Amino acid sequence: MFLLENLHNVWKILSRNKVRSFLTMLGIIIGIMSVIVIMSVGAGAQSLILNQVKGMGSNLIGVLPGSSNEDGPPASAMGIVITSFKNKDVEAVMNAGNSHLVAATGYIRGRDTITWGEQKTDTNFVGVSYTYPSVEDAELGSGRFFTEEEDRSSGRVAVIGSQVAEDLFQDLDPIGKIIKIKRTSFNIIGVMEERGVSGFENQDNQIFVPLETAQKTLLGVDYISYARFKIDAAENVDDSMEFVRAIIRDEHDITNPENDDFSVRSMAQGLSTLTTITNALKLFLVAVASIALMVGGIGIMNIMLAAVQERTREIGLRKAVGAKKRQIISQFLIETMAITLTGGLIGIVLGLLISFAVARVAQGMEYDWEYVVSVSSILLACFVSIGIGLIFGLLPARRAANLDPIEALRYE
Amino acid sequence: MPLNTLIQIKDLTKEYQSGELTTSVLHGLNFEIKKGEFVSIMGPSGSGKSTLMHILGFLDTLSTGQYFFEGRDVSKLNDDELADMRSNKVGFIFQAFNLLNRSSALENVIMPLYYTTMSKTERMTRGKKLLSMVGLDHRLQYTPGQLSGGEKQRVAIARALVNNPEVIFADEPTGNLDSKSGHQVMKILQDLNQQGHTIILVTHEKYTAEHAKRILRIKDGEIVGDDEVKERQLAEDGAELVK
Numbered sequence: 001m002f003l004l005e006n007l008h009n010v011w012k013i014l015s016r017n018k019v020r021s022f023l024t025m026l027g028i029i030i031g032i033m034s035v036i037v038i039m040s041v042g043a044g045a046q047s048l049i050l051n052q053v054k055g056m057g058s059n060l061i062g063v064l065p066g067s068s069n070e071d072g073p074p075a076s077a078m079g080i081v082i083t084s085f086k087n088k089d090v091e092a093v094m095n096a097g098n099s100h101l102v103a104a105t106g107y108i109r110g111r112d113t114i115t116w117g118e119q120k121t122d123t124n125f126v127g128v129s130y131t132y133p134s135v136e137d138a139e140l141g142s143g144r145f146f147t148e149e150e151d152r153s154s155g156r157v158a159v160i161g162s163q164v165a166e167d168l169f170q171d172l173d174p175i176g177k178i179i180k181i182k183r184t185s186f187n188i189i190g191v192m193e194e195r196g197v198s199g200f201e202n203q204d205n206q207i208f209v210p211l212e213t214a215q216k217t218l219l220g221v222d223y224i225s226y227a228r229f230k231i232d233a234a235e236n237v238d239d240s241m242e243f244v245r246a247i248i249r250d251e252h253d254i255t256n257p258e259n260d261d262f263s264v265r266s267m268a269q270g271l272s273t274l275t276t277i278t279n280a281l282k283l284f285l286v287a288v289a290s291i292a293l294m295v296g297g298i299g300i301m302n303i304m305l306a307a308v309q310e311r312t313r314e315i316g317l318r319k320a321v322g323a324k325k326r327q328i329i330s331q332f333l334i335e336t337m338a339i340t341l342t343g344g345l346i347g348i349v350l351g352l353l354i355s356f357a358v359a360r361v362a363q364g365m366e367y368d369w370e371y372v373v374s375v376s377s378i379l380l381a382c383f384v385s386i387g388i389g390l391i392f393g394l395l396p397a398r399r400a401a402n403l404d405p406i407e408a409l410r411y412e
Numbered sequence: 413m414p415l416n417t418l419i420q421i422k423d424l425t426k427e428y429q430s431g432e433l434t435t436s437v438l439h440g441l442n443f444e445i446k447k448g449e450f451v452s453i454m455g456p457s458g459s460g461k462s463t464l465m466h467i468l469g470f471l472d473t474l475s476t477g478q479y480f481f482e483g484r485d486v487s488k489l490n491d492d493e494l495a496d497m498r499s500n501k502v503g504f505i506f507q508a509f510n511l512l513n514r515s516s517a518l519e520n521v522i523m524p525l526y527y528t529t530m531s532k533t534e535r536m537t538r539g540k541k542l543l544s545m546v547g548l549d550h551r552l553q554y555t556p557g558q559l560s561g562g563e564k565q566r567v568a569i570a571r572a573l574v575n576n577p578e579v580i581f582a583d584e585p586t587g588n589l590d591s592k593s594g595h596q597v598m599k600i601l602q603d604l605n606q607q608g609h610t611i612i613l614v615t616h617e618k619y620t621a622e623h624a625k626r627i628l629r630i631k632d633g634e635i636v637g638d639d640e641v642k643e644r645q646l647a648e649d650g651a652e653l654v655k
Contacts, residue, residue, distance in 0.1 A: 016514065317510045320471060321524035322499025322575070324492050405471050409510060 027296020036351025127214025316408025
């Protein structure tokens with residue numbers, strides 16, 4: 001009853017001076033809006049990363065040449081070419097007879113101009129084993145992937161990504177066409193299903209050729225850039241990583257693990273690293289937004305102190321007709337909290353709109369971006385705005401309650 | 413103490429402490445006010461009459477002595493209990509009206525009920541009844557800015573009555589009014605007294621004070637006279653405002 005009537009009064013006071021009320025709320029609006037945007041966009045970005053990793057298969061193990069500690073970037077990611085990692089290492093692991101290892105492939109990457117008649121496109125070519133589709137759960141849109149036979153015999157066959165197919169052949173059927181990569185002719189035998197952007201790569205703008213063909217014919221090297229192993233179940237990932245390490249160490253005649261010239265990572269590890277980074281970033285941004293909220297709260301306290309001054313006579317009168325201290329305190333606290341909550345609600349709505357816009361833009365750019373609205377962040381924003389009202393309203397409210405009614409009534 | 417004694421004051425003193433300096437405002441007052449009386453507290457400015465009214469009206473506390481209201485020792489009451497007394501036992505009429513400028517006449521009248529348990533519909537009914545009693549039933553939704561001085565003071569009177577108080581304190585109620593409006597206000601006070609309300613009027617004007625039935629003269633913090641009014645001024649404004 002008391003609360004409802006107070007709120008009615010608050011509404012009257014707020015609408016009395018709309019510009020000032022709005023300016024008073026601005027700090028809270030901006031602060032809460034930022035928090036909502038950060039939470040939502042952050043969650044959207046995380047969902048993007050998560051989807052990509054899931055898209056590649058969460059029970060994958062990656063092996064990179066060069067040593068690195070668990071969380072740091074691998075040497076190869078820093079532009080250092082290491083030639084010690086070979087496809088025979090991958091084969092050795094697969095031949096060691098661990099039933100948890102389902103499939104594996106090495107990768108070697110290059111980039112060149114692909115031509116078909118007069119048509120040209122710049123794209124990446126990737127040398128992989130015939131097992132690539134089962135390792136990455138990649139589906140073929142049409143045609144087939146190369147066989148073990150074609151793989152072993154360094155066949156001049158290629159499977160192209162859907163983007164390449166579109167760039168080179170438009171509406172024509174690419175199967176059976178002959179393209180040239182570095183003057184070597186390749187017979188197109190399949191087109192991959194569209195996969196979208198994953199990591200920082202457009203998966204659809206690639207051409208897959210047998211690993212050895214890429215190594216010997218196109219690049220003239222004998223090493224691989226990295227390898228991936230598919231594990232039968234996620235719970236076997238850790239054991240399998242140890243197994244892979246042991247075999248490769250053996251292959252490379254390494255006795256002391258500190259001398260490893262390769263590093264084994266799981267997708268889960270990569271995911272947790274990324275999540276750690278994005279969470280830290282989110283926390284930092286939330287901290288910045290909290291400063292906005294603090295400043296907003298101080299602004300509100302300032303306005304409320306001025307309001308107490310302005311309404312001294314009213315407060316004196318209310319005390320003279322029987323208002324108790326705590327009733328005056330709650331009147332002012334409710335008023336402050338109503339201002340901050342209103343500001344908070346406006347901030348929430350704006351924040352949701354902005355995050356929605358960001359999500360739509362990202363989706364427009366064909367990222368697998370989800371518009372994530374967490375109820376918890378909205379509830380948090382509500383509580384925070386009420387809390388700010390409570391904290392920064394207390395001083396003005398107490399000052400009002402402690403006014404001497406006689407002095408207050410005389411106040412001009 | 414007789415049953416009809418409302419206020420009993422014994423050796424009341426009031427001192428103000430400001431830093432090292434102690435100012436004594438009231439020194440040893442003794443008097444009683446019975447239910448249904450109409451008393452003027454009259455004195456020049458600085459005599460302590462306002463301080464006395466504040467103490468009697470539970471807005472201020474006494475320094476020494478005793479104040480019994482309906483037999484209850486007021487000096488033993490805490491802040492909340494004093495607020496309850498203000499809420500239930502007294503109504504104030506101020507020289508400067510002290511209305512909330514942005515609220516309607518009706519809202520102003522029922523404002524004190526906000527701090528009681530009375531339901532909203534009951535409050536509205538009571539507020540309307542009182543405003544019609546002071547002849548303002550056509551001004552319910554007017555804000556103070558739209559009312560004349562006399563009308564404002566009548567709103568304030570309705571507000572003072574809204575909690576059905578034991579005693580009404582009127583502090584220079586005609587001080588800001590022209591003589592016609594002043595008459596109207598005094599007439600209402602006299603009519604209310606006629607109906608049995610206890611009224612304590614604080615003024616420095618002899619003429620205004622003589623509308624009461626009894627005058628307590630106060631000077632330099634002491635009571636210098638306590639007389640019945642022999643030739644009482646009867647406010648006639650021609651209008652039967654209180655029915």
